[in-house]
Amino acid sequence: MANLYFANDKSPKDEARKELIKHVRNVCDLEHMVCFASDDGGTHIVIYVEVEVPADPLPPFLRESLHHSKWMGWRQMVIKCPIGSIGTTIPIRD
Secondary structure: OHHHHOOOOOOOHHHHHHHHHHHHHHHOOOOEEEEEEEEOOEEEEEEEEEEOOOOOOOOHHHHHHHOOOEEOOEEEEEEEEEOOOEOOOEOOOO
16 A cells, blocks of 8 residues: 555655755754665665664654655655765665
8 A cells, every 4th residue: 555655756866865955954963865766665865864873763853854755755864874974885876
């Protein structure tokens, strides 16, 4: 049934990515990267956010601002990663 929730029209990838980057910059000063990825559920938009302790929850403000199940029709995920990992262990993707 989840696939029905995400089966609607989606904005073009470039537009969705640019708008999400703007949104993240407005609510977060942490190092981050927005890209598209794919898994068994299909293609989705991902926000990688560098944090001190990835096992800890995001602060409530960031959790409410960043964690949406959909962004411009795309399934959205937030992935917390250790500081310094974007561009090193996590390759930068456009």
